[in-house]
Structures are given as C-alpha cells and as structure tokens.
Amino acid sequence: MGKNSKNSDIFPALGDIFFLSSVNNKPVEISFTAPDLSSQGGLMLLNEYEQRNGFIAKLSDCVADTRYQPFVQHSYYEMFRQRICQIAAGYKDADDSDLLRNDSILKLCSGRLPDAQALSSQPTITRLENKLTDRELYKMGEVFLDEFIASYKKPPKVIILDCDDSNFNTYGDRQGTLFNDYYGEYCYMPLFIFEGQSGKMILPLLRPGRRNKSVNIYKILRRIINRLRKVWKDTEFIVRGDAHFCCRELMDWNEDQMIASPEFIEWACNQRSIYFMTGLTGNKALSARTRDWVDMAEESFKRTGQPVRFFKTFMYQAASWKYAQRVIVKIEVNEKGKNVRYIVTNFKHNNSRFLYEEVYCGRGQMELYIKELKTYLNADTMSCNKFEANQFRLFLHAAAYVIYLGLKQNMFTGTDLQTASIQTIREKIILTAVHIRVLKTKIKIEFPEHHPYRGVLEKAFAGCAGWREAA
Numbered sequence: 001m002g003k004n005s006k007n008s009d010i011f012p013a014l015g016d017i018f019f020l021s022s023v024n025n026k027p028v029e030i031s032f033t034a035p036d037l038s039s040q041g042g043l044m045l046l047n048e049y050e051q052r053n054g055f056i057a058k059l060s061d062c063v064a065d066t067r068y069q070p071f072v073q074h075s076y077y078e079m080f081r082q083r084i085c086q087i088a089a090g091y092k093d094a095d096d097s098d099l100l101r102n103d104s105i106l107k108l109c110s111g112r113l114p115d116a117q118a119l120s121s122q123p124t125i126t127r128l129e130n131k132l133t134d135r136e137l138y139k140m141g142e143v144f145l146d147e148f149i150a151s152y153k154k155p156p157k158v159i160i161l162d163c164d165d166s167n168f169n170t171y172g173d174r175q176g177t178l179f180n181d182y183y184g185e186y187c188y189m190p191l192f193i194f195e196g197q198s199g200k201m202i203l204p205l206l207r208p209g210r211r212n213k214s215v216n217i218y219k220i221l222r223r224i225i226n227r228l229r230k231v232w233k234d235t236e237f238i239v240r241g242d243a244h245f246c247c248r249e250l251m252d253w254n255e256d257q258m259i260a261s262p263e264f265i266e267w268a269c270n271q272r273s274i275y276f277m278t279g280l281t282g283n284k285a286l287s288a289r290t291r292d293w294v295d296m297a298e299e300s301f302k303r304t305g306q307p308v309r310f311f312k313t314f315m316y317q318a319a320s321w322k323y324a325q326r327v328i329v330k331i332e333v334n335e336k337g338k339n340v341r342y343i344v345t346n347f348k349h350n351n352s353r354f355l356y357e358e359v360y361c362g363r364g365q366m367e368l369y370i371k372e373l374k375t376y377l378n379a380d381t382m383s384c385n386k387f388e389a390n391q392f393r394l395f396l397h398a399a400a401y402v403i404y405l406g407l408k409q410n411m412f413t414g415t416d417l418q419t420a421s422i423q424t425i426r427e428k429i430i431l432t433a434v435h436i437r438v439l440k441t442k443i444k445i446e447f448p449e450h451h452p453y454r455g456v457l458e459k460a461f462a463g464c465a466g467w468r469e470a471a
C-alpha cells in the first residue's frame with residue numbers, strides 16, 4: 001500500500017474484513033473466517049490406496065529409531081507419510097513442511113486428527129534425512145523390489161528391465177557430485193530401472209555425476225534378476241538399454257548359465273530365459289564389417305535421390321567378450337547424410353527390423369517415466385550436502401511415483417485418468433478443495449457437489465470401501 005496511497009481509500013480494511021471492487025453494484029467482502037478447509041482433498045484417496053499394502057510403513061521400518069522415545073513427538077512412520085504426501089501434492093522440499101504442518105488433510109494422511117498437534121517442521125524432517133545409513137538405504141532398495149514383485153497377482157510371462165540414467169544438476173557443495181562434460185554441469189547421474197511394459201518402478205539408485213560403468217550395472221542387474229527368479233521361475237527377462245548399458249559381464253554370465261546350469265537346460269532346452277538388447281558403440285571393426293552395406297546405401301541414394309533405410313545382422317565378438325554375439329545394424333542415408341547405429345542382442349528372431357524398431361526402440365517410453373519423476377515429482381531436488389541424504393530423497397520421490405502409478409492402474413481403470421500423467425491427476429484430483437469437520441462420532445470431509453470428476457472419485461472411493469470389507 002506504500003506506493004499507491006490511493007488504494008487504501010479504494011480498498012479500506014476493517015479489522016479482518018477487506019472490501020474489493022463491487023460486481024454488478026454488489027460489494028465484495030473478503031475475510032479469513034471460513035471453516036476448516038484444505039486444497040489437498042484428493043490426498044485422502046492416494047493415502048487410502050497406499051494403506052492397502054502399507055508401502056510407506058515398509059519403507060519407514062527400514063530406519064532404526066534410536067531417539068529417546070518419551071520425548072518423541074513425531075514417529076518416523078508419520079514423517080514418511082507427511083513427506084511423501086507433500087511430494088505427491090507438488091511440495092518438493094523439506095522447507096514446505098513449515099507451511100503445511102497445520103493442513104488438516106495432510107494431518108489425516110499422516111495419522112493425526114485435524115485438531116491435533118502440528119506435524120513435523122523442516123528441521124525435524126531434515127534431521128531424519130541426514131541420519132540414514134547405507135544399510136538402511138539398502139533395505140529401502142529391497143522394499144522397492146519387493147513392492148514391484150507384489151504388484152503382480154500372478155507371475156508375468158515377460159519382464160523388461162529398462163535401464164537408463166539422467167542428469168540431476170546440483171549447486172553448491174554436494175557430496176559425490178561431479179562435473180559431467182556432456183551436460184556441462186555438476187550433477188548426479190542416478191540409475192533408473194523400470195519395467196518397460198507397465199512403467200512400474202523397479203529400483204532408483206543415485207550415482208555420482210558420470211556415466212555408470214558396465215561392471216557396476218552387471219552387479220546390480222544380476223542381483224535383481226536372481227531375486228526375481230526366486231519368485232518367478234518361468235518368467236523371461238529382457239534387459240534393455242542404450243550403449244552405456246552394453247555389459248560384457250552380463251552377456252558372459254548369461255551364456256555361462258546356459259552352458260553350466262542343468263536346471264536351465266532341463267527347463268528351457270534351447271530356449272533362453274534372459275535376453276538382452278542394448279546399444280553398441282561403433283568402432284573400426286564394426287565399420288569395416290558394414291562398409292560395403294553403407295557404400296551400397298550411399299550409391300543408391302545418389303542414384304535415385306530416395307532415402308535409403310535397411311537393417312542387417314551379423315555375429316561379432318569384441319576382444320574383451322567371451323562369446324560372439326548377434327549385432328543388428330541400422331543403415332540410413334538421406335538428404336541429411338548417413339546414420340549408422342548398432343545394437344547387440346541374443347534374440348534369435350529372424351526379423352532384424354522388428355527387433356530394432358519394435359523391441360529396442362520401445363525403450364523410448366522410459367523417457368516419459370523419467371519425465372514424470374523429474375518434472376512432475378521434482379525428484380531432481382538434491383538439496384542435501386550428504387550423498388546418503390540425497391539418495392533418501394530420491395527414494396521418497398520414487399515412492400510417490402510408485403503410489404501414483406498404482407492409484408492410476410488400480411483405481412482409475414476404465415476412466416479418462418487411467419493413462420493420465422501424474423501432473424493431470426494432481427491437478428484434477430489431488431488439488432481439490434474440501435471442507436473438514438471433526439464431529440463427536442466421525443470426521444466428515446466434504447468434496448464440492450459439482451466436482452468435474454465426481455464420478456471418478458465416487459468409483460475410486462467405493463473401490464477402497466470394497467477392499468476394507470474384503471479385508
């Protein structure tokens with residue numbers, strides 16, 4: 001009001017009442033006297049779905065609470081629920097806890113009554129983030145894998161392990177951050193493993209700001225596949241990734257099992273149960289093998305002026321490889337020049353074009369999964385100095401992704417939101433204003449009568465009620 005003193009005459013304030021410009025000759029009055037309201041009403045649905053399998057409880061159980069219990073006001077389970085629900089609602093940082101600690105819906109989602117003591121503040125949340133040990137983080141990684149397994153009602157026929165990394169730019173002093181010349185930034189390069197067909201999260205791992213070494217990828221994938229194999233004995237696994245995930249250790253391990261493992265031979269005869277399909281970086285040896293095909297394509301384009309695109313396959317064994325592997329080359333020549341790309345695989349399918357375009361290029365869907373994490377759930381908010389604290393933050397954001405995806409695939413089946421993005425679900429469902437009343441015998445939460453997605457919400461809440469009755 002200081003710059004425009006006239007405004008004080010136009011909009012005088014009387015106590016807690018503010019008068020604005022009239023509409024159709026009727027004065028508009030503003031006051032802060034409404035009953036208990038929250039703009040995160042849809043979190044109740046997200047929370048109700050999560051309570052079905054207790055995913056957050058399993059994560060919080062990984063953390064040993066060494067605090068003096070008589071003085072503890074906020075359990076770790078409550079803090080996990082508070083933080084993950086905040087992330088789901090679009091509040092990415094621990095600082096937001098100070099703003100939301102009295103929000104009634106967030107209290108209910110965290111296990112407190114609306115009129116109970118306030119939730120955890122930012123310092124309390126930050127202390128939790130910085131206390132995590134490597135062993136506790138390892139246990140959380142196992143919880144993610146167990147949650148992935150539990151998401152299937154019966155053993156799947158095929159699981160695609162899509163591997164990719166992404167840059168999480170960092171600022172200031174962050175433990176483990178490195179300068180990445182490709183991105184031109186100091187960053188982390190976390191590894192993400194998703195199931196390629198469903199988009200389900202398998203494991204998110206924070207890594208220093210460089211590309212992952214193939215030997216490290218092999219150790220992680222071997223553990224994951226062995227764990228899944230114990231549960232799903234007849235499931236086929238496909239490992240898919242770009243050239244950074246071309247892993248001779250994985251290829252050799254797979255071939256050694258086929259040769260040395262009687263149970264694999266008895267089960268599969270000549271059929272594999274672990275497949276891989278990754279990009280392969282070009283080199284002089286590969287260029288020599290494909291030179292005649294490239295020359296033929298260039299000559300054809302020069303003669304006809306028509307773009308040329310075809311696929312060829314051959315066996316190739318790098319000096320460091322124990323066994324020869326099948327390589328598929330895509331050769332393109334058009335007005336923009338030539339484009340030669342290689343992939344390596346142990347698939348025996350005869351159609352090279354199908355393997356490249358349909359199977360390998362299908363991994364592009366993973367970019368959307370990572371976008372959901374980074375853009376809509378702000379998973380790249382690496383604000384802590386300690387590496388372990390930032391890994392914990394990644395787990396929290398990934399947990400919100402897991403719950404959102406489960407909600408979408410289980411509660412919104414057959415609706416417009418079944419294939420919607422996290423951002424759309426947040427805007428249409430989660431960020432719904434509701435009226436909360438604490439009565440003597442119940443807590444009443446009232447959604448708008450004319451909510452545009454009332455039918456979807458009614459169906460979802462009815463489904464939750466059905467789960468409780470069945471339990």
